[in-house]
Amino acid sequence: MKIVEKSDKKQVKKDREFKPNIVCFCCNWCSYAGADLAGVSRFQYPASIRIIRVMCSGRVEPAFILKSFKDNVDGVLVTGCHIGDCHYISGNEFTKDRFERLMKILKYLGLKDRFRLEWISASEGKKFAELVTTFTNQIKKLGPLNNI
Amino acid sequence: MIIKGKLREYLNNCYQCAMCSGICQMGRIQKYTPSRIIQLIIEGFEDRIVESGMLWDCLTCNSCLEKCPYEVNFAEIVRDARNKMLDAGIMPKIAHKGFYTLLSEIMSKENITPEKTFEWVPSGCEVSEKGNILYFVGCAPLFSYEFDESMNNAVDTLKILCKIENEPIVLLKDEKCCGHDLLWQGKIEAFKKLAIHNIKSFERSGASLIITSCAEGYRTLKIDYPSMFENFNVKVKHLVEYLYEKLKENKIKFKKEKKNTKILKLTYHDPCRLSRFLPKSFNIYEKIRYIFKELEKVGYVYNEMVHNKSNSLCCGVSCWLNCSDKAKALRYHRMLEAKDVADNLVTTCPKCEIHFRCLQNDTETVQDINVIDLSNLLENVIEVIPSQQNKEVSKK
Numbered sequence: 001m002k003i004v005e006k007s008d009k010k011q012v013k014k015d016r017e018f019k020p021n022i023v024c025f026c027c028n029w030c031s032y033a034g035a036d037l038a039g040v041s042r043f044q045y046p047a048s049i050r051i052i053r054v055m056c057s058g059r060v061e062p063a064f065i066l067k068s069f070k071d072n073v074d075g076v077l078v079t080g081c082h083i084g085d086c087h088y089i090s091g092n093e094f095t096k097d098r099f100e101r102l103m104k105i106l107k108y109l110g111l112k113d114r115f116r117l118e119w120i121s122a123s124e125g126k127k128f129a130e131l132v133t134t135f136t137n138q139i140k141k142l143g144p145l146n147n148i
Numbered sequence: 149m150i151i152k153g154k155l156r157e158y159l160n161n162c163y164q165c166a167m168c169s170g171i172c173q174m175g176r177i178q179k180y181t182p183s184r185i186i187q188l189i190i191e192g193f194e195d196r197i198v199e200s201g202m203l204w205d206c207l208t209c210n211s212c213l214e215k216c217p218y219e220v221n222f223a224e225i226v227r228d229a230r231n232k233m234l235d236a237g238i239m240p241k242i243a244h245k246g247f248y249t250l251l252s253e254i255m256s257k258e259n260i261t262p263e264k265t266f267e268w269v270p271s272g273c274e275v276s277e278k279g280n281i282l283y284f285v286g287c288a289p290l291f292s293y294e295f296d297e298s299m300n301n302a303v304d305t306l307k308i309l310c311k312i313e314n315e316p317i318v319l320l321k322d323e324k325c326c327g328h329d330l331l332w333q334g335k336i337e338a339f340k341k342l343a344i345h346n347i348k349s350f351e352r353s354g355a356s357l358i359i360t361s362c363a364e365g366y367r368t369l370k371i372d373y374p375s376m377f378e379n380f381n382v383k384v385k386h387l388v389e390y391l392y393e394k395l396k397e398n399k400i401k402f403k404k405e406k407k408n409t410k411i412l413k414l415t416y417h418d419p420c421r422l423s424r425f426l427p428k429s430f431n432i433y434e435k436i437r438y439i440f441k442e443l444e445k446v447g448y449v450y451n452e453m454v455h456n457k458s459n460s461l462c463c464g465v466s467c468w469l470n471c472s473d474k475a476k477a478l479r480y481h482r483m484l485e486a487k488d489v490a491d492n493l494v495t496t497c498p499k500c501e502i503h504f505r506c507l508q509n510d511t512e513t514v515q516d517i518n519v520i521d522l523s524n525l526l527e528n529v530i531e532v533i534p535s536q537q538n539k540e541v542s543k544k
């Protein structure tokens with residue numbers, strides 16, 4: 001009996017359109033400006049992301065990503081300056097190394113497709129909009145993280 | 149009233165001899181007096197105790213239980229109170245920004261199914277999904293995020309098992325964290341979810357024996373799972389027990405050391421979860437020492453530290469809580485003790501190993517002692533006695 005009930009609930013949820021909740025960490029010097037540019041130039045992208053501005057992508061602890069997933073965020077994006085462009089010289093190199101390690105762990109948890117690390121410069125408003133669009137679609141395909 | 153039922157009874161048994169405060173390991177580095185905390189709770193200041201957050205400081209090392217004449221289980225009281233402290237928003241400071249705890253918490257979600265990969269399985273080892281003997285790997289693959297050596301323990305344990313057993317060893321693809329850390333941090337709901345998942349996977353695999361090489365995992369599977377879930381009754385053995393039995397049954401022996409190699413001086417750190425946290429009847433203290441006695445026969449030297457067996461000192465971090473300079477002092481003290489008597493510190497808890505190694509990174513004086521897991525030590529030394537010879541021995 002119970003099992004039937006559960007799947008019923010799922011059905012109801014599926015019928016409603018799923019709007020993913022995505023957390024996006026942007027570094028202050030490039031990607032946040034990039035996101036700003038996307039807005040100023042009126043590139044359309046889904047309203048699924050919540051931007052958290054940090055001074056450098058190096059500030060983003062892997063624990064932040066895990067905390068988001070724990071709290072049922074459907075996807076996490078981390079963006080920073082291109083390698084070599086970091087305002088703090090090597091912050092993003094550090095980030096890259098760190099998240100490569102984290103990726104192994106996420107793979108093991110089956111969460112690897114819900115996380116992405118990208119470099120976006122201040123002039124790449126278009127790229128930012130595209131990134132958010134493709135990532136949102138990807139998450140939509142995967143469905144909500146907490147679908148029970 | 150937060151503390152109820154059995155735990156309340158414990159409290160009411162206390163007659164304030166203050167033995168616990170005298171022995172308390174936390175008391176060595178800061179003011180910490182379990183007997184006073186108990187007294188305050190009995191007198192009705194429970195809320196204040198909970199609000200002050202001081203119960204996060206307890207190492208849950210169980211030294212106090214060991215000495216208490218009335219078996220007041222302070223660590224369990226702390227465990228339950230922590231659950232309420234979380235509800236009240238009094239949060240602990242977890243080491244590594246909570247990374248490893250968060251992993252366990254994510255895993256406890258029902259719709260997350262881990263997909264373990266087995267590329268680390270040493271060549272020549274046969275593993276399968278169904279079978280008799282299951283090796284519970286535990287968190288080692290997760291620890292590899294920061295600690296590169298964390299898989300060695302699992303690799304060597306598996307090598308040992310494959311060497312001794314003639315059948316493929318079961319490894320679970322969807323094995324989740326055993327939940328030890330969550331349990332002792334008071335996150336009992338999440339712990340239960342993990343346990344239910346694991347118990348189901350165990351059943352599916354058809355295993356009749358679970359072997360683990362982790363002290364915390366052992367205590368959790370052996371004591372905490374059955375106490376919460378009555379239908380869980382698979383036999384669980386720690387590698388120590390397993391090897392002890394094989395030695396006794398004459399199935400294995402240790403190889404002689406080559407003559408010209410340096411003699412290894414060993415000492416053993418009893419992890420709390422594999423000593424004070426188990427009923428006395430398990431007798432792990434003696435089992436592990438039997439293994440060392442056998443090792444002595446083939447040319448190793450074994451020395452006991454000043455604090456050993458049920459007196460053994462804490463490594464200073466439990467379930468990723470309390471890592472601070474103070475806890476480092478505890479660890480430092482322990483390592484100095486080890487250094488006095490040996491040059492290899494053997495342990496059976498992967499986390500103790502991690503914490504000790506971590507201290508070595510920033511303290512030179514303890515760098516020359518080699519921290520090593522039992523499985524790493526034994527992997528090369530174990531020799532299987534062929535079964536025919538075995539029969540002859542038993543005939544004699």
Ligand code: SF4
Pocket residue numbers: 161162163164165166167168169182183186212215216217218219220
């Ligand atoms: S040792 Fe036991 S009886 Fe004595 S004060 Fe501590 S808890 Fe109470």
Ligand code: SF4
Pocket residue numbers: 168171172173174175180182205206207208209210211212213222223
């Ligand atoms: S469990 Fe250990 S740290 Fe906690 S009160 Fe007892 S002796 Fe002290």
Ligand code: SF4
Pocket residue numbers: 243244465468471472502503504506507
């Ligand atoms: S001792 Fe080192 S490895 Fe252990 S919790 Fe502290 S920082 Fe982490």
Ligand code: FES
Pocket residue numbers: 027028029030031055056057058079080081085086087088091092
């Ligand atoms: S400032 Fe942009 S990544 Fe460091």
